[in-house]
Amino acid sequence: MRILITGATGLIGTELVALLLQNGVEVHYLTTSKKKIIKEDKYHGFFWNPAQGIIDENSLLGVDVIIHLAGASIAKRWTSAYKQEIIESRIASSNTLYKALKENPNQVKQIISASGTAIYPDSATALYDELSIANQDNFLSNVVVKWEESINKFKQLDIKVCKLRTGIVLSKNGGALQEMLKPIQFGLGAAFGNGQQITSWIHIHDLAAMYFFAAKNQWEGIYNAVSPSPISNENLTKALAKQLHKALFLPNIPRFVMRLMLGEMHELLFTNKNISAQKALDNGFQFQFPTIEKALGNIIA
DSSP, X not given: OEEEEESTTSHHHHHHHHHHHHTTXXXXXXXXXXXXXXXXXXXXXXEEEGGGTEEOGGGGTTOOEEEEOOOOOSSSOOOHHHHHHHHHHXXXXXXXXHHHHHHSOXXXXXXXXXXXXXXXXOOSSOEEOTTSOXXXXXXXXXXXXXXXXXXXXXXXXXXXXXXXXXOEEEOXXXXXXXXXXXXXXXTOOOOBTTSOOEEOEEEHHHHHHHHHHHHHTTOOEXXXXXXXXXXXXXXXXXXXXXXXXXXXXXXXXXXXXXXXXXXXXXXXXXXXXXXXXXXXXXXXXXXXXXXXXXXXXXXXX
């Protein structure tokens, strides 16, 4: 099997590439930096510039599956200009891939795209599966809607489309978890708001494994890429403190404080979504780190 990856040098992409190479899968990857192009036997980089619609068509040679992870990070302050970049980076990259596939002979059978759980509305009572009505009128939800629409059109090329709606990714190499750990390490940890908002998360090893599993089994449609054990913000904060052997003594942090510090991006800390992983389980996927205790035990050694 040969897989083409966009976003291969990011947090998730790096983990996924390592997993694929360990399993004998040939990897082609697209990069916007010519300095990051490596040419090895089973690992081959190609240049692209989605903003200008430029792509090296040779990247498609012999490729069976595309895994599409590219997109500007949402973990930066959302200025008006950066919000536009978040949207355009996802749409432009999808459009560039679509045009290349449409105009060049290829054997691509499936595209698996990253997507987000932001599409589900905040709720203190709902349990969201992939059939849930998914519409929430805020910035991130609108990003996901446009993102998924840009991927759906690959069906017109008779290519299977799979979208993994991903929760908070826990990793020792960066991302949200490292930011959560910093105040706790300095004895300044506290839950946000009332602490009852539900966090749907996934260990980065399980996320990479789910992408590989989706490719091997030709998954089609939407799958929630979250662990089967969502957790409240308060209990997550306690679990982090316990793993670090730190005490929690500060009161919960009010929402307005984080709004002042982070602007609109503070919404990421107060999202409240209980999301089901049952569809992935029913289709044969097994989590290596299904509980927060196992995940943190692996990440925080």
